[in-house]
Amino acid sequence: MGELAAERPELTALTLPRRGLEELFRGWNSDGQLFDALSAVAAVEMDVQWSADAIERRAARVLLEKMESVLLLLPDDPGTWRENLPVTTTSAREVSDRPLRPTDWATTARRYGWPSKAFVGHPRSRVKDESALQTLTWTARNLERMVRDVRGVAPLLIGRIERPILTMIDMVRSDLPDVEALRPDRLDLRSLASSGRPWSTLALVAASLLRAQTDLEFLAFELIEPNPELAWRLFHLSALGEVLAAVRSLGGRVRWNAPLTAGESSGPQFQLRIGQNIWDLWFEASAAARYYQVASPYKAATTGVSSIQRAIGADILLCLPGRHALMLECKWSALGSYVGRDGYHQASSYLIEARCGLADNARSYVIGPEEVVRSQSETELDWPGGVAAVGVGSIEHVAGLVRSLVGESR
Incomplete structure (x- = not known):
């Protein structure tokens, strides 16, 4: 829990019941539903009303704490990213009235005889790997928002991790302005993980971000429960889930x-x-x-x-x-x-x-x-x-x- 551990030590003796939450999660499919539900819990003892965005910011703080060691493995200078931008080689069949580089001589002779008046070639070109760059852009955009949201509540944490994050953000802005920020799937992440550094490190970071957005149990039990200001809200939802489970039984x-x-x-x-x-x-x-x-x-x-x-x-x-x-x-x-x-x-x-x-x-x-x-x-x-x-x-x-x-x- 890092910096959060000392805020409400008496709550560490309590075990949050999960069965009711799991019952609720059966009918949900996004992190937004959980943030909205947590914001619906009223606090009679406090005047402060938490919005879904405020709760999301607290979850982002815990996630950044969990990712700190991996984030610090990312390049802290844009040159390293530029040197490792992934490219792939493609080739296409073309027909021309003069020899191409390279020329497919066997196909040329078979199709057009010899001496030939047309030549078949397979010119090659190197293009950037769009999938990897889209994941990089998506990761940079998500981290940029998280750093902005968390800076006010955890300035020491942001101070420790922001250099490699800002390096990534600045490089994406300057070098990849037209690349679409698409959320990766598991196959994209598996490919990145086997591509060597810094892409294997990026895969770890993106996988954590993706899990926080798609795995409600990870979001609730790993990111929200450690925050004493939010754990009690999960208890309310768990009680609601118990009622629903009893009705279904x-x-x-x-x-x-x-x-x-x-x-x-x-x-x-x-x-x-x-x-x-x-x-x-x-x-x-x-x-x-x-x-x-x-x-x-x-x-x-x-x-x-x-x-x-x-x-x-x-x-x-x-x-x-x-x-x-x-x-x-x-x-x-x-x-x-x-x-x-x-x-x-x-x-x-x-x-x-x-x-x-x-x-x-x-x-x-x-x-x-x-x-x-x-x-x-x-x-x-x-x-x-x-x-x-x-x-x-x-x-x-x-x-x-x-x-x-x-x-x-x-």
């Missing part, structure tokens, strides 16, 4: 209504058909009261506060409107007081909101790390008209909570 069908993006959602992102019932699944449910047109005790109770109000909502809400609701408040921390006390405050608030029109039977749970929440516990309140329960559990308990809720609805 019950034979439910999942329809994705809207992407997971920053900003308040106008409706549930998922619609779930389980048996004869259609459930709504929200990721960040602050707009639920308005969507279902039910009262919000929070908004009514805080009208006397002069600052701008912001609606509250559970991190994850699974509901059969009017009947059943399960709310999950995700807390990724090694501090039991934060998971238990702070989480309880929020989960209790969401329970009150839900019982005021959203659902007659409502359960609200804090979901924390397994290392902190060793067992599931809850209390059921003596509220008339239905169920009102609040409790805590780990991410391993999410599937059971979903199955229990669905069972109550049948």
Whole structure:
């Protein structure tokens, strides 16, 4: 983790659950979907809202740290690149009224007799290897953007690696202005890897960049998880994935209504058909009261506060409107007081909101790390008209909570 390791040492004792994330990744095909989803996670405790671009910059920082030793093997002077620009020799058959260099005498005699009035030749020409140059240009453009984005948050790292990167960028600008920046495939990288330095080094760098853009598990677990400012967001997504996996295990069908993006959602992102019932699944449910047109005790109770109000909502809400609701408040921390006390405050608030029109039977749970929440516990309140329960559990308990809720609805 390099410079990131000391920022939140207490989180190194926690193991990020991956099963739910892998469930989500089954339906995604690009790094942009993950960045958007991470930016959708609301931070109640902080005023700062992270954009997808800001999260991408933090991931770029970790990737540059991982590539540092390889980047320093790249040429730090443009002359080395120019001396090694790859070329290939091509030949084409031509017919001329005078001998060519080289002339195919056998074909000339066979076709035109002897003495011949026309000559067949195979002139050769040397051309640049476009595939290698396109990969070089693509790599330079990506590194240029990453250096620009990361410089402000990790100036020492950029200071160590920027000389060979800037050399590559300047050479591409001056010598290859018309070369298209095409993302390489595995065959392109395999060919470069066997071409000797500096191309074999370029292949390693390009392969890392390509993996970060196409391998969501590498992006999540190797580039985002090491950043303490972002790992908790992955925990929220993992909990969402556990809910979806539980629904599928019950034979439910999942329809994705809207992407997971920053900003308040106008409706549930998922619609779930389980048996004869259609459930709504929200990721960040602050707009639920308005969507279902039910009262919000929070908004009514805080009208006397002069600052701008912001609606509250559970991190994850699974509901059969009017009947059943399960709310999950995700807390990724090694501090039991934060998971238990702070989480309880929020989960209790969401329970009150839900019982005021959203659902007659409502359960609200804090979901924390397994290392902190060793067992599931809850209390059921003596509220008339239905169920009102609040409790805590780990991410391993999410599937059971979903199955229990669905069972109550049948």
